[in-house]
Amino acid sequence: MFAGLQVLTEVITAASASxxxxxxxxxxxxxxxxxxxxxxxxxxxxxxxxxxxxxxxEVVIARxxxxxxxxxxxxxxxxxxxxxxxxxxxxxxxxxxxxxxxxTGYRPAGVGSxxxxxxxxxxxxxxxxxxxxxxLAASS
Amino acid sequence: VEVTGGxxxxxxxxxxxAERLQMDADRDHAEQxxxxxxxxxxxxxxxxxxxxxxxxxxxxxxxxxxxIVPHRSANWVTFTTEQRLSEEGFKxxxxxxxxxxxxxxxxxxxxxxxxxxxxxxxxxxxxxxxxSCTL
Numbered sequence: 001m002f003a004g005l006q007v008l009t010e011v012i013t014a015a016s017a018s019x020x021x022x023x024x025x026x027x028x029x030x031x032x033x034x035x036x037x038x039x040x041x042x043x044x045x046x047x048x049x050x051x052x053x054x055x056x057x058e059v060v061i062a063r064x065x066x067x068x069x070x071x072x073x074x075x076x077x078x079x080x081x082x083x084x085x086x087x088x089x090x091x092x093x094x095x096x097x098x099x100x101x102x103x104t105g106y107r108p109a110g111v112g113s114x115x116x117x118x119x120x121x122x123x124x125x126x127x128x129x130x131x132x133x134x135x136l137a138a139s140s
Numbered sequence: 141v142e143v144t145g146g147x148x149x150x151x152x153x154x155x156x157x158a159e160r161l162q163m164d165a166d167r168d169h170a171e172q173x174x175x176x177x178x179x180x181x182x183x184x185x186x187x188x189x190x191x192x193x194x195x196x197x198x199x200x201x202x203x204x205x206x207x208i209v210p211h212r213s214a215n216w217v218t219f220t221t222e223q224r225l226s227e228e229g230f231k232x233x234x235x236x237x238x239x240x241x242x243x244x245x246x247x248x249x250x251x252x253x254x255x256x257x258x259x260x261x262x263x264x265x266x267x268x269x270x271x272s273c274t275l
Contacts, residue, residue, distance in 0.1 A: 031164050032153045032214040033185035038175050040237045046167050064154050064214060072154075072215045085174040087167070097213040 026054040030062045030092055047086040054078045062092050071100035141219045141265055145193030148222035149200045152186045153214035156262035162255045165246055182250040183243035201273045209271040211238040217270040218262050228257055
């Protein structure tokens with residue numbers, strides 16, 4: 001019976017971990033100088049600039065990490081992915097950028113998680129985030 | 141930065157170290173390949189503004205930042221001039237939108253020495269806060 005309980009606990013723990021992973025928004029480094037030639041409303045990033053490859057339609061944390069370790073973050077929506085050339089095409093909300101409270105690469109427990117309890121009915125596809133001590137509204 | 145009327149003052153946002161410039165040039169090249177461009181080149185994105193006669197360097201820097209800020213956001217900015225880029229053999233081309241957007245052309249082959257030289261030009265002056273242009 002105890003063995004069964006332990007297995008059940010492990011299953012629940014693993015499921016919780018995978019759910020948290022699924023909910024955490026991707027963090028993508030964006031270059032504020034650049035513009036996509038074919039659609040100047042977009043900015044491209046490489047897969048290497050992201051902590052994971054996001055999905056089309058996903059709202060991500062757009063980052064401009066500084067050399068001194070500080071981070072300047074905003075929001076962006078993924079509008080296309082090119083897997084051949086490993087490119088992520090983003091519609092960046094440039095006015096959403098703010099200084100992050102914690103340094104680049106440091107993600108305290110819970111940071112980056114979707115704050116589901118702030119959602120109202122019908123907002124499931126447009127969540128807000130609690131990121132590095134900063135509340136970000138998802139861009140539309 | 142020293143400017144004279146009629147010349148272009150150039151701004152680069154966020155980061156301009158050689159590593160970042162090379163990554164951005166590689167990404168831009170990949171974007172062109174992804175779009176089906178048969179003979180893509182390498183380039184670095186910057187912003188530029190023609191300096192009015194009688195304008196001081198400080199006024200020119202602030203005027204350029206005011207052109208950029210409706211369209212982009214960043215913490216830091218550095219400045220140089222088209223003249224300075226030209227002295228080191230770099231050509232630029234206007235590629236709008238967004239307004240005042242230019243490419244510094246690196247050619248069809250990417251030479252790391254060019255990237256390092258360009259980073260050196262961007263690092264000739266102390267970086268400033270964007271968009272206030274204060275040191």
